[in-house]
Amino acid sequence: MTVLELPTPIVSVDWLSAHIDHPDLVILDASIKKVTSSKESSKQNQKIPSARFFDIKKSFSDQDSELPNMLPTPDNFEEGCKKLGINTSSKIIIYDTIGIYSSARAWWMFTIMGHSNVAVLDGGFPEWINQDLPTENKENSTIFPVGDFKTNDHSKCTVNAKDVLFEMNSSKSVILDARSYGRYKGTDPEPRTDLKGGHIPNSISLPYTKVLRDGKILPVNDLVELFVNFDIENKKLIFSCGSGITACIILLAANLSGYTNLWIYDGSWTEWGQLEGVPIEC
Numbered sequence: 001m002t003v004l005e006l007p008t009p010i011v012s013v014d015w016l017s018a019h020i021d022h023p024d025l026v027i028l029d030a031s032i033k034k035v036t037s038s039k040e041s042s043k044q045n046q047k048i049p050s051a052r053f054f055d056i057k058k059s060f061s062d063q064d065s066e067l068p069n070m071l072p073t074p075d076n077f078e079e080g081c082k083k084l085g086i087n088t089s090s091k092i093i094i095y096d097t098i099g100i101y102s103s104a105r106a107w108w109m110f111t112i113m114g115h116s117n118v119a120v121l122d123g124g125f126p127e128w129i130n131q132d133l134p135t136e137n138k139e140n141s142t143i144f145p146v147g148d149f150k151t152n153d154h155s156k157c158t159v160n161a162k163d164v165l166f167e168m169n170s171s172k173s174v175i176l177d178a179r180s181y182g183r184y185k186g187t188d189p190e191p192r193t194d195l196k197g198g199h200i201p202n203s204i205s206l207p208y209t210k211v212l213r214d215g216k217i218l219p220v221n222d223l224v225e226l227f228v229n230f231d232i233e234n235k236k237l238i239f240s241c242g243s244g245i246t247a248c249i250i251l252l253a254a255n256l257s258g259y260t261n262l263w264i265y266d267g268s269w270t271e272w273g274q275l276e277g278v279p280i281e282c
Contacts, residue, residue, distance in 0.1 A: 004091045009107065009255060010217055011119045013128050016093055020049065024091050028054040028084070030106035031096040031125075032245070046135040048095065048128055052084050052144070054106050059083075067267050069105070069244045074153040077113050085144025088115075095121035095128070099215020104248040108264065114152025120252065123216040158266045159238055161275060167238055168202045168279075174232045175203035178241035178250045179269065186282035191242065195273030198282040200240065204230055208246040211253035223257045232259070240265040240272075 004022045007015070019025055029051045054060060059080040062070040072080070086092065092110060096103040103120045110118040121128070129135070159167065167173040177199055182188030184205040186197030199205070210226065211218055218226070237254055239247035244266050251262050265272075272278060 006091055006093075006117055006119045009119050009252060010122045011093060012122050013131050013133060016048075016121060016128075017131075017133055022091070024089060026084075026086055026090040026092045027051040028092060028094045028106060029096070029125075030054040030056055030094050030103050031098070032056050032102040034098055034101060043125075043129060043135060044097065045138055047138050048125065049134055049136045050142070051095070052142075053138075054084070054094065055080075056102055056105060060106070060109065067243070067270050069266075071109065071112075071158060071244075071266055074113060074151040077109065078149055078151045081149035082147045084147065086147040086149045088148055088150050090117065090147070090149070092118040093121055094118065095124040097125045099124045099126050100212060100217060100249060100252075102245055104252045105245050108248040108251060112157045115149075120217075123214070126215055157262065158264050160265075161267060161271055161278065164200060164238070164240075164265055164272070165278065167236070168200055170236075173236040173238060174230065175200055175238045175240060175265070176206045176230075176232075176247075176250055176254075177203045177269075178206060178208040178239060178246040180207050180209075181205050183242075183269075190269070190273060192270060192273075195269060196280055197273075198280040200272060201279050201281045203240065206230075206250050208241070208249040211250055217253060217256065220256050223253050227254060227257050227259070236261045236263060238263045238265055240268045242268055243270045244268050 004024050027048055027050055029047055060072055062072050094103045094106045103124060107118055107120045168175055177184050184199045237259055239251045241247035247264055254262055
């Protein structure tokens with residue numbers, strides 16, 4: 001049996017189609033409903049063959065937190081992966097039904113939990129459909145033997161609100177906000193109506209849509225050129241968004257561009273926008 005190697009943190013649908021039967025390959029559907037959209041896929045009851053549902057909202061977020069999508073404990077993450085039949089030796093491809101959306105969040109969780117053999121499917125399920133590749137009914141689920149997945153906790157790659165209060169004034173750190181420019185400026189309403197408008201002082205607006213084209217990540221050369229426009233070389237990069245989902249998209253883009261000191265503000269604007277006494281700019 002040939003050893004399966006993931007070429008980069010992004011793989012094409014052609015690559016996945018060519019390797020889909022490899023015994024070490026695990027395909028995860030990490031789809032969640034997009035907060036700012038009511039669109040549903042025309043094939044919402046279909047999936048890539050053998051895909052397993054990676055439930056970000058329930059199994060892979062902290063159910064004790066009042067904030068959405070917060071990182072689970074390493075033990076809970078490990079247990080959830082074992083239930084999905086994921087092994088330490090598994091090579092994991094993650095997709096979602098929007099293109100690249102919540103799949104980047106799942107990819108990030110695996111990487112900070114110490115599993116490097118993971119990649120996002122470029123263009124996700126829409127691109128799989130566009131290429132007329134086979135699908136199967138989501139009801140065709142398989143019971144997998146319990147996996148032997150182990151975490152190697154790297155979850156200190158997150159910051160909290162107290163950290164952000166310090167980092168936002170540090171010359172050694174940069175905060176990048178993945179929300180739309182209108183939400184960043186406070187001119188567009190937040191989808192969660194209890195939140196204030198605006199942004200963290202000194203943060204930079206980088207809407208996640210800027211690193212995508214037609215649901216796929218931009219070529220690396222284009223990403224490098226995009227990030228060069230910001231003064232971020234050799235700095236700690238902190239990524240924020242609405243609730244920790246799209247921040248992971250621009251973090252993935254930064255990773256592909258060669259940056260390594262990458263952190264997520266897990267509470268993001270859902271936390272900051274409801275805190276009392278923290279500074280907000282518009």
